[in-house]
Amino acid sequence: MCKIVAPRMDSLPNPYIHNLIFAHPASKDGDSDIWAFLHLVPSIRVLSLFGLDKENSLSVTSLDPLSSQMQIPFRTLERLSLMKILAEDIPKIIACIKASSRRLAKDGLTLSLTHFKLEVIGGIEDELFDLINALSTSPICYLTLIGIYDIDPTHVEFIADFLPHLVSLTLFNQTWGQITLKPVTWKHPTWAYAAALSRFKQLQHFGWNYCVQFMRISPCVLIELATGQYRKVSSPSLFQGLHPDEVNAPNDRDSLDGDVFGERESVVRLFAAHCPTLTSMSLECQHLKTLYSAVYIIRRSGRGIVEVERGAGYTAYHHNPTPPFSKSWHEM
Numbered sequence: 001m002c003k004i005v006a007p008r009m010d011s012l013p014n015p016y017i018h019n020l021i022f023a024h025p026a027s028k029d030g031d032s033d034i035w036a037f038l039h040l041v042p043s044i045r046v047l048s049l050f051g052l053d054k055e056n057s058l059s060v061t062s063l064d065p066l067s068s069q070m071q072i073p074f075r076t077l078e079r080l081s082l083m084k085i086l087a088e089d090i091p092k093i094i095a096c097i098k099a100s101s102r103r104l105a106k107d108g109l110t111l112s113l114t115h116f117k118l119e120v121i122g123g124i125e126d127e128l129f130d131l132i133n134a135l136s137t138s139p140i141c142y143l144t145l146i147g148i149y150d151i152d153p154t155h156v157e158f159i160a161d162f163l164p165h166l167v168s169l170t171l172f173n174q175t176w177g178q179i180t181l182k183p184v185t186w187k188h189p190t191w192a193y194a195a196a197l198s199r200f201k202q203l204q205h206f207g208w209n210y211c212v213q214f215m216r217i218s219p220c221v222l223i224e225l226a227t228g229q230y231r232k233v234s235s236p237s238l239f240q241g242l243h244p245d246e247v248n249a250p251n252d253r254d255s256l257d258g259d260v261f262g263e264r265e266s267v268v269r270l271f272a273a274h275c276p277t278l279t280s281m282s283l284e285c286q287h288l289k290t291l292y293s294a295v296y297i298i299r300r301s302g303r304g305i306v307e308v309e310r311g312a313g314y315t316a317y318h319h320n321p322t323p324p325f326s327k328s329w330h331e332m
Contacts, residue, residue, distance in 0.1 A: 005198045023323075033072040035063050044073050050119075050323060051084035058085040059119055065095035074100040079115035079142075087147075094127060097134040098331050109137035122145035128155060136162040144170040144207075144320050150187045154198035160199035163181035167198070169321045170207035172284065183211035183286050190267055197275040198301040204277055205319050207293070209284035212264050265308045268296045272306045281307060282316040294321075 008163070022034060034049060051058035063071055072080075074097070082093065101111055105160065110330060116135060118124075127150060135143075140163050151173045159169065175185050190210060198204060207310070268281045282295045293316035299307045321328030 003171060014041060014077065015043045016079045017041045018043055020044055021048045023050055024054070029129050034059070038071065038073055042073065045076055045077055046079040047073075047077060048081040050081070051121075053084065053121075056084075057089075058082060060085065060089045060092050061098060063092055065092060069172060072096055072097060072100060074110065074111050074113070075104065075109070080113060080264050081115075081117040081144075083117070083119040083146075083323075084121055085119065087120050087124055087127075090118075090120060090124055090127045090131070093118070094134050097131075101134070101137045105137075111135075113138040113140055115142040116140055117142075118146065119146035120174075122147075123147050123149040124282060125149040126133075127139075132159055132162045141165055141166060141318060144168075146170075146172040146320075147174045148172070148176055151193075153188055153192045154194060156196035157199050160196070164200075165198060165202060167202050167206075168205040169203060170282070170320045171305040172209040176251060183209050186210050193269045194274040196262065197278070200275055200277070202277055203275055204279045206271060206275070207282035207284070207319055208280060210267075212267050212283055212285075228279050249267055264294060265296065266275070268308045269306050272298045272300075272308070276300075280311060280315070282319065 038044065038047075082084055085093070091263050096109070104110060113135065116138075118131070124145070124147060128145070129147075143159070143163060143166055148171060151171055156171070159166070173184055186208075190212075193208075193210075197203065264283055267283070271281055279298050280295060281298065282293045285292055285294050291314050294312055295311040295315050297309050297311040299309070301307065317328045
C-alpha cells in the first residue's frame, strides 16, 4: 500500500504502485490536480481519494469526461473509494464512468471495478439511478453509497436488478437538512426494505444507518423503574452485543429472561428471512456523540432456524472503508 503526501516526480511514472490512498481536498489556490497525477500510476488497482469536509471536499475541478485520456484509470482499477465529494459534482463522476466504459468497449474490454464506495456531501437523489446504470457494465460485488436522500425500497430493487452479482451492499440514508451522517429514520418501515432485499440472489452482507432501538423493555421492567428497583450495572455482559455505555439492567439477572428484547436482533432476523444468502448485517449506531457499527452474524440451522450473534465491529470496515483504511479493501 502506498500513501503519498508529496510525491517525488522524478520517481514517476511508477508501474509498481498498485494500492494508493490520497487525501485531496479542494485547494483554495486552485486545483492541485490529482486526476493528472493518476496518469503516473498506470497500474493502480486499489484507490481511495477523500476530502475532509464541505469546505475541503474532494476536488473534481479538472476532471473532464470529454478528455482524450482516461483520467480515472479504469483500465486497471478494481477497487475505488471516493469520499467527501459534493453532490453537485456527482454528474461529472458518472459521466467519467460512462465515458471510460465506452472507451474500453472499443477495445473489447469492460470496467474492472469490483468494489465501489461513494460518500456524498449534500446528498445524492435523482443521480442514483444514473450512477447504478453506469456501474452496471462492471462486475461490482461490493457497493457502498453514503449520503442518499430518502432511500426508497424501489431504489434497493433497482440496485438488485442492475447489479445482480452484489455480495455486499451498504446504504446510508440522509434526510433533508441533516449535516452529519448518523442513524436516522428511513422513509418506509423496516419490513419494506427487507422485502426489497429478496431481489438479491448472492448478497451476503447488508449495512445501513436506519435508527434501530437497541432494546425494548417489557411492562414488568417498567414497573421496576416506577418502584425504584431499576439500577445501572457495570457489566455489559447482561446484554450481549450492546455498546457498554448503553446498558441499564434490572438488579436480578435471572429476571431478564423475557423482559428485555433486542430490537436489533429482531431486525436482522427479518432481513435474513427475506434474503436467504445473507450471512451478516451491520447497523450504524450512536451513543451520545460517538458513532459505531454494530455487526451481527447470521447462522442458519438445518431446520431453517435463524440465529443471530454479535460480531466484531471492525469487520464493518471490510464493506465500508474509512480513513485510516485499516481492515478495509486496502488490506483484503
